[in-house]
Amino acid sequence: MSKNTLYDKVWDKHKVDTLPTGQDHLFIGLHLIHEVTTPQAFSMMEETGATVKFPHRTFATTDHIIPTQAQERPFADSKAESMMQALENNVKKYGIKYFDFKSGKQGIVHVVGPELGLTRPGMTIVCGDSHTSTHGAFGALAFGIGTTEVRHVLETQSLALNRLKVRKINVTGDIPKGVYAKDIILAIIQVLGVNGGIGYAYEFNGEVIHRLSMEERMTICNMSIEGGARIGYINPDDVTYDYLKGREFAPKGEAFDKAVDYWKSIASDNDAEYDDVVNIDGSKLEPMVTWGTTPAQSIGVSGKIPSLESFSEDDRPVLSKALAYMDVKEGQFIKGLPIDVAFIGSCTNSRISDLREAAKVLKGKKVNVKTLVVPGSQSVRSQAQKEGLDKIFTEAGAEWRFAGCSMCLAMNPDRLKGTQRCVSTSNRNFMGRQGSPTGRTLLMSPASVAASAIEGKVADIRESY
């Protein structure tokens, strides 16, 4: 059993009791909500006349169903409109702070929480969304929950949970040029598998991780869940404290210094004990791209799609299904594969630094396929416009959109058609994920997606420098 890790310390601090079932009763410090996974929780509460226990610990925004072009109300899609109205009514009725369009702070919940300074080290954070693991980049225990659990948090500010094991993933060495945070996490998932993290919290550690900016760290923790780990976190350090200083909801003045003392105290001790340790040599990494229908089915961009023979007999049926779905063949080079669409966005890669990387590649060039650039939040959008990135995108022929989840899961009008193949900075290449039941997704970093958009096929970003 792990000892003196950040996970252990934060868990113990928030443990209310042991329940009669043997589960832990855990206090939740910060609850984030959006329109898709909450209306059912609120209607259950309505039936019993329940109230929200600590409304000031819950914050709302709207992201999944938001159209990224025409945002006038009522929305053209009446179902999307009714979801918006349900959220608006609920936040009003229960006194929950809501970042709507007018606030200038609306956006993907996992982009908004950190940029407002709501997300801080040493917290327990939940949201009815599996990518809540993103917030672990700050040294918080952050994880996705279901709608019944959303109700538990609203009514009791707590959850019944089992403790996880902790696996430390050390990334060392110097990462080569062209390799980004997205490539690091795709490589980790390739090594440990999509179910390797079941039962574990992942602690990302090592010099490579601690040299990353906060935004890059969020990309890493965001995709913990793709590796099966409900929680991924990084111990807070000066990069974390510098990022938080001056943010709207971060403590100010003396309170900030006091908070830093707490944040330092919850980091894993040097002699902490882990249930498992994995070492990854960062200097061996390449820009990654997925070829199949799970995030672990990836290769370095210069590589060939693996042969079925290299897998165990049990795995082959699933893999050949993935090959057929993606319309690729074993032994085929992935580079040069024609594409139809490029998507830059999602809670994995829609922050300002992601847009800057994409803009660097696109500057003065023209895209060859339909390309969507969707900022993660209204703040990211206005910052990008201040820097003139929007012009770079539109001059390159890409579409510059309003903030939301967009074509990451295509609950809004942005979706693939038929069997279109899309290079995407999002996190899931599942069958049908981008809105067409036969659509195909290849996951990559923003720079790689931009380079591929220019060529109209899968490209090696290292050749663009």
Place this chain on the structure above:
Amino acid sequence: MSLTENKILTIEGRGIPLEGNDIDTDQVVPARFLKEITFKNMGDYLFYDARFDEDGKAKAHPLNDSKFKGGKFLVVQENFGCGSSREHAAQAIKRYGIKAVIGISFSEIFSGNCKSLGIPIVQLDKDQIAKIAHALTDDPTVMCALNIENETFKVGTKIFFFSMAPTLKASLVGGTWDALTLLQNNDQKTNRLDASLPY
């Protein structure tokens, strides 16, 4: 509802075998069906894209196979329910009429959602699951019986022994799988913890 009514001890019925590892929640309920503010219709959307083509015509799928109609046990493979946290997936399974899911491994959030809805998740190893799936395919009418307290799953006359996390077992057997009441009983302690936090 009293806790006694919620107790889940035994389930009997037929089984439906499902092939494939890593069946994600987008396959269980595609995202376009999440645009509803209640879970009411979710049963209709279960495995929709695997069951129907783009014109709504039924494809070959165990759930479209009359032999398996009315089955109460869904028998799955590895890493079932990976992906998003959408409770819609567990709701769809429950509302379709499935009472328990048997498989090799499950995503964490999906298991949690199943627990919240009182759907027992039973884990068996690869060989055992293969045997069960085989038996169900051979004879879809074979009766199965799940006994939570004894930790046994019977397929016809064959008995499979599993081990369930003690916390899950206690929640099902005790009828406290929806933990709301337990959490509410600790209200004073929750308030004290709130006051003790540095944020």
